[in-house]
Amino acid sequence: MTAIPMEVADPFELMHPERRKDPYSGYARMLREAPVHFFEPWGAWLVARYADVNASFRDMRLLSARTGQFSAGMSEEVRKMMEPLARNLSSWALFLDAPSHTRLRGLINKAFTPRMVEALRPRIRALVEELLDAARGKERVEVISELANPLPVIVIGEMLGLPREDRHRLKRWSDQLAGLIGTGRPTPEQVKEGLNAILEFEAYFRMLIARRRTQPGTDLLSGLVHSEEQGSLLSEQELLSTCTMLLFGGHETTTNLIGNGLLALLRHPEQWELLRASPELLPNAVEEFLRYDPPVQFTNREAKVDMEIGGHAIRKGDRVMLMMAAANRDPAQFKDPEKLDVRREELRHMTLGMGPHYCLGAALGRMEAQETFAALLRRFPHLKLEPGATVDWMDNAGFRGLLALPVVLGAEAR
Numbered sequence: 001m002t003a004i005p006m007e008v009a010d011p012f013e014l015m016h017p018e019r020r021k022d023p024y025s026g027y028a029r030m031l032r033e034a035p036v037h038f039f040e041p042w043g044a045w046l047v048a049r050y051a052d053v054n055a056s057f058r059d060m061r062l063l064s065a066r067t068g069q070f071s072a073g074m075s076e077e078v079r080k081m082m083e084p085l086a087r088n089l090s091s092w093a094l095f096l097d098a099p100s101h102t103r104l105r106g107l108i109n110k111a112f113t114p115r116m117v118e119a120l121r122p123r124i125r126a127l128v129e130e131l132l133d134a135a136r137g138k139e140r141v142e143v144i145s146e147l148a149n150p151l152p153v154i155v156i157g158e159m160l161g162l163p164r165e166d167r168h169r170l171k172r173w174s175d176q177l178a179g180l181i182g183t184g185r186p187t188p189e190q191v192k193e194g195l196n197a198i199l200e201f202e203a204y205f206r207m208l209i210a211r212r213r214t215q216p217g218t219d220l221l222s223g224l225v226h227s228e229e230q231g232s233l234l235s236e237q238e239l240l241s242t243c244t245m246l247l248f249g250g251h252e253t254t255t256n257l258i259g260n261g262l263l264a265l266l267r268h269p270e271q272w273e274l275l276r277a278s279p280e281l282l283p284n285a286v287e288e289f290l291r292y293d294p295p296v297q298f299t300n301r302e303a304k305v306d307m308e309i310g311g312h313a314i315r316k317g318d319r320v321m322l323m324m325a326a327a328n329r330d331p332a333q334f335k336d337p338e339k340l341d342v343r344r345e346e347l348r349h350m351t352l353g354m355g356p357h358y359c360l361g362a363a364l365g366r367m368e369a370q371e372t373f374a375a376l377l378r379r380f381p382h383l384k385l386e387p388g389a390t391v392d393w394m395d396n397a398g399f400r401g402l403l404a405l406p407v408v409l410g411a412e413a414r
């Protein structure tokens with residue numbers, strides 16, 4: 001095992017709040033000094049190299065069924081209290097392995113089709129324009145709260161067929177879940193909030209599902225309720241869990257793709273100019289934003305059997321974190337990995353995962369980001385970071401996003 005001095009509990013400063021500004025210099029050192037190592041504070045192996053992360057995503061000896069990790073160390077009493085949460089999470093496709101995962105993902109795929117997603121493009125474009133219209137005449141705008149945050153909540157809400165006025169509730173539930181799922185080890189307070197969110201969320205969706213059973217519409221929720229394969233339907237719990245997963249997965253992540261991407265671009269004005277001059281580069285630019293500053297920095301697995309990763313012996317039951325954000329900066333895979341380059345070729349980043357759990361909403365998230373950047377570049381060509389503004393990050397090692405992104409819009413192009 002790579003030797004890390006005992007007195008250094010957090011050698012790459014993963015838990016250091018100051019590191020939220022720049023976790024990447026820590027990852028660069030991790031890649032050089034300890035690309036596979038056991039990280040005591042999280043009780044997990046960290047895997048940083050691109051080749052190892054890529055192989056691990058496809059390695060079926062690494063299990064996705066890992067919800068037991070949330071309740072590890074809890075008393076019997078607390079565990080009992082947490083049952084509704086455990087029940088909800090244990091039917092997320094994200095936390096299942098074959099064959100249960102294959103069946104569930106197949107049923108969800110029938111409702112959440114690429115055609116359905118592509119058909120949303122004009123609606124997403126119109127929503128972006130609408131949100132930007134609200135900024136018309138203002139000198140300054142806070143991009144996270146006025147654009148990056150509302151857009152994905154409205155989009156996933158409309159897809160599911162939920163009333164627009166409910167979006168603030170949806171956002172609150174999703175935030176509370178992020179506190180629970182995004183941290184290495186949630187605090188008791190975060191666990192309690194996550195539990196409340198699940199209970200309220202399930203009550204809300206139970207009612208909507210009952211309605212869709214008798215009065216199906218054309219929305220995604222109706223599609224999920226009636227999705228069937230060889231006589232198999234989604235159970236009530238699977239429906240509730242899938243709605244939770246879609247709401248959660250579709251929203252914080254996309255907000256932060258827009259926020260992190262825009263910050264990167266504004267800090268590299270020559271790249272902004274390049275995109276203004278050649279908007280056809282946008283799809284590639286969004287991939288580069290995903291690589292450069294991922295909204296999801298890592299994910300985890302649990303070893304099913306004794307095995308080896310990068311020459312290290314991993315024992316059955318060990319927790320393994322796949323550090324996508326580090327893998328995306330691996331010089332063995334990417335030339336000048338620290339450089340933002342919207343023209344970069346060979347952009348196979350790890351940010352959306354790989355293998356059987358590859359992000360189900362990848363096309364949707366990409367589209368929301370592409371439409372947002374296209375509209376910003378076209379309408380506000382002189383957009384700048386607000387001079388002197390401090391840029392603060394959420395204090396969460398796993399989900400990376402800005403608390404606020406204040407910008408000066410500049411003259412609107414006509």
Ligand code: HEM
Pocket residue numbers: 093094095105156245246247249250251253254257294295296299300350351352353354356357358359360361362364365366
């Ligand atoms: C745009 C930013 C996004 C990022 C960075 C992202 C990231 C990821 C990652 C890393 C995984 C794999 C996790 C693992 O294997 O442990 C994943 C899976 C998933 N994502 Fe996304 N995601 C994004 C957008 C979305 C959207 C818009 C939706 C839905 C509306 C969504 C829904 C899901 C679902 C349901 C899964 C689980 C798939 C499965 O387990 O089979 N994601 N995502």
